Amino acid sequence: MSKPVLINDWHPVAASAALAPGTVLAEKLMDHELAIWRSADGTVSIWEDRCPHRGSRFSIGRIENDGVTCAYHGWRFAADGQCVHLPAQPDFKPSANMKARVYHAKERYGLVWACIGDPASGQTPDLLPFPEYDDANLRKVLCGPYDVGCSGPRIVENFLDMAHFGFVHTGILGDADHTAMRDYKVSEFDDGAGGKGVLATQCFAWQPQTNSLSHGGSDVEYTYRVVRPLTAILTKLPEKQADFREAISLHIQPVTEESSRAWIILAMTNFVQSDDELRDFQDRIFLQDKPILENQVPRRLPLTRDAEIHMGWDRMSVAYRRYLAERGMDYGVIHQSMTA
Ligand code: FES
Ligand SMILES: [Fe+2]
Numbered sequence: 323m324s325k326p327v328l329i330n331d332w333h334p335v336a337a338s339a340a341l342a343p344g345t346v347l348a349e350k351l352m353d354h355e356l357a358i359w360r361s362a363d364g365t366v367s368i369w370e371d372r373c374p375h376r377g378s379r380f381s382i383g384r385i386e387n388d389g390v391t392c393a394y395h396g397w398r399f400a401a402d403g404q405c406v407h408l409p410a411q412p413d414f415k416p417s418a419n420m421k422a423r424v425y426h427a428k429e430r431y432g433l434v435w436a437c438i439g440d441p442a443s444g445q446t447p448d449l450l451p452f453p454e455y456d457d458a459n460l461r462k463v464l465c466g467p468y469d470v471g472c473s474g475p476r477i478v479e480n481f482l483d484m485a486h487f488g489f490v491h492t493g494i495l496g497d498a499d500h501t502a503m504r505d506y507k508v509s510e511f512d513d514g515a516g517g518k519g520v521l522a523t524q525c526f527a528w529q530p531q532t533n534s535l536s537h538g539g540s541d542v543e544y545t546y547r548v549v550r551p552l553t554a555i556l557t558k559l560p561e562k563q564a565d566f567r568e569a570i571s572l573h574i575q576p577v578t579e580e581s582s583r584a585w586i587i588l589a590m591t592n593f594v595q596s597d598d599e600l601r602d603f604q605d606r607i608f609l610q611d612k613p614i615l616e617n618q619v620p621r622r623l624p625l626t627r628d629a630e631i632h633m634g635w636d637r638m639s640v641a642y643r644r645y646l647a648e649r650g651m652d653y654g655v656i657h658q659s660m661t662a
Contacts (some may be wrong), residue, residue, distance in 0.1 A: 327551060327649045329439035332426075332449050334573045334585045337464060341366065346390070348381035350577045352653065354427065354438055357381040360368060361388040368436045370423035374405075379421065389622065390422070399424050431455050431587055432464040433573070449551055451515045451589035453556070454569035454589040455510060463597050465586040465604040466577070471616045472498065473654030474552045474574035474582045475623035475646060480611055481554050481572045482546050482638045484527050490610050500528040508658040517549030520641040533561045535592055548642055551651050567591050579654045580621040589645060624656045643662035 335349045336358050347357035348371055355371035357380035372377045378394035384393075389400045398407040403422035408414055424438040430449050441447045454460055465510070469476055481487070485503050485610055487496025504526050511521035527545040532542045540562035548554045551573040560566055568590040575583040586604055625647045632640050646655060 327651050330443055332437050334433040334575050338429050344385045346381050352576050353578055359385050366434050368425040368427040382605045407450045435644050437505050450517050458637040460589040461593050461648050463588045463600045465601050467583040467585050468608050470582050470612055472621045473580055474576040475654050477574055477584050478554050479639045497530050497531050508637050508641050519548035522546040522638040576605050622654050622656045
């Protein structure tokens with residue numbers, strides 16, 4: 323059973339654009355099966371994907387009259403989850419316990435977000451701020467989702483890691499002649515709106531092709547901020563593209579403890595390329611990370627200090643692990659010593 327740190331948090335579960343009015347999708351979040359549906363007026367609802375009568379998945383049912391009609395015996399459920407009609411007994415008034423389990427749902431940043439606990443008692447009652455998304459001067463593109471056979475924290479830690487660029491992203495984000503890590507700073511981060519964690523600044527890397535517009539290589543200054551256990555945002559400023567700005571946010575949908583979907587949002591000054599071109603570049607990078615992530619053992623992130631070896635330039639990942647441990651994170655991580 324997971325502690326409130328993730329249960330009461332918001333997690334992405336679908337792209338808004340994938341959910342047309344009158345349709346329903348099946349998704350999974352932290353081992354819970356979800357039916358995500360959109361009414362004719364555009365409102366998104368997220369329910370446990372199980373009819374209380376005989377357990378048929380709502381996601382194979384129909385959206386009708388702004389409610390859900392179960393595929394098995396046709397019970398009709400209103401938008402608040404209450405059963406309102408039983409075709410086999412039309413005069414019967416359904417009782418209050420004949421109800422779907424309804425979760426919290428929101429839409430923002432082109433994504434549908436779910437909270438399966440109580441967001442009011444979590445650290446972020448509302449969705450996280452992503453100020454670069456609200457910057458009208460930046461163009462936004464949603465990338466993914468990428469299904470990865472590992473825990474969410476392994477993916478976030480990989481996102482924070484610069485030392486792999488020359489090996490995993492050769493010719494794009496790094497190369498064999500620029501593998502030495504330069505020093506950078508790590509501090510605490512608090513955006514004052516619920517996003518609290520760690521910040522890495524002055525992270526410099528030389529990159530052959532830092533984005534889909536760049537040519538010829540450049541030093542690039544990164545910052546990284548972890549704002550929730552499964553959300554991190556980076557910014558990139560390439561020295562050779564004076565007017566170029568880019569923020570990339572990573573949001574993990576923890577499907578199970580050892581499988582995840584990664585969603586990435588770009589907010590950047592590239593207005594000349596198509597969405598597909600921008601996604602292709604991101605896909606290329608992420609699909610290089612995926613086999614690495616799926617071959618890290620164990621799939622869950624070890625939080626005991628001695629479980630893996632940390633070098634000085636791993637200090638951002640060490641700070642991330644400490645941040646998770648301090649919050650009592652217990653989903654997709656390992657607390658006990660692996661050598662015990
Ligand atoms: S299982 Fe849903 S109506 Fe019977
Ligand atoms: Fe990578």
